Amino acid sequence: xxxxxxxxxxxxxxxxxxxxxxxxxxxxxxxxxxxxxxxxxxxxxxxxxxxxxxxxxxxxxxxxxxxxxxxxxxxxxxxxxxxxxxxxxxxxxxxxxxxxxxxxxxxxxxxxxxxxxxxxxxxxxxxxxxxxxxxxxxxxxxxxxxxxxxxxxxxxxx
DNA sequence: GCCAACGTTGGC
DNA sequence: GCCAACGTTGGC
Numbered sequence: 001x002x003x004x005x006x007x008x009x010x011x012x013x014x015x016x017x018x019x020x021x022x023x024x025x026x027x028x029x030x031x032x033x034x035x036x037x038x039x040x041x042x043x044x045x046x047x048x049x050x051x052x053x054x055x056x057x058x059x060x061x062x063x064x065x066x067x068x069x070x071x072x073x074x075x076x077x078x079x080x081x082x083x084x085x086x087x088x089x090x091x092x093x094x095x096x097x098x099x100x101x102x103x104x105x106x107x108x109x110x111x112x113x114x115x116x117x118x119x120x121x122x123x124x125x126x127x128x129x130x131x132x133x134x135x136x137x138x139x140x141x142x143x144x145x146x147x148x149x150x151x152x153x154x155x156x157x158x
Numbered sequence: 159g160c161c162a163a164c165g166t167t168g169g170c
Numbered sequence: 171g172c173c174a175a176c177g178t179t180g181g182c
Contacts, residue, residue: 012179036165038165057180059180062181134163134181136163136164136165136178136179
């Protein structure tokens with residue numbers, strides 16, 4: 001079977017908690033701490049080689065700052081079993097973990113960010129679900145057409 | 159700091 | 171299984 005074209009995603013993180021510069025330094029990271037079933041289920045539909053836009057949330061201004069690649073799937077999120085973690089889930093059982101995650105690789109940071117405000121002025125809600133008001137989901141699919149347009153618009157990344 | 163949106167919890 | 175109460179996210 002021919003290699004499938006990669007899908008594109010948007011993944012949010014607060015820069016104060018984990019920002020793009022930290023990922024650049026570490027090169028790869030486990031995207032742990034997801035405690036929302038819809039976001040988790042999106043991660044479960046990811047494929048190796050898919051690309052994800054890194055979105056800085058809860059900051060000024062919020063927006064897309066870089067791009068990553070999915071390199072590992074279906075990893076158990078270790079923070080669910082760690083009582084000291086903010087993401088500790090006492091209801092999750094070792095023999096039946098509730099939360100899993102993916103591993104990501106840093107691909108680049110855009111020389112200029114694409115702010116939420118700009119995204120709203122360029123795309124419709126159908127083209128880019130994240131701009132819908134009140135969308136709190138931290139992992140969202142991005143239609144391929146929109147993703148390619150964003151990449152073209154942002155041009156080179158470093 | 160406010161608050162809209164919305165997911166989760168738990169009593170019934 | 172409904173739904174009120176509560177908690178969290180995240181833009182503003």
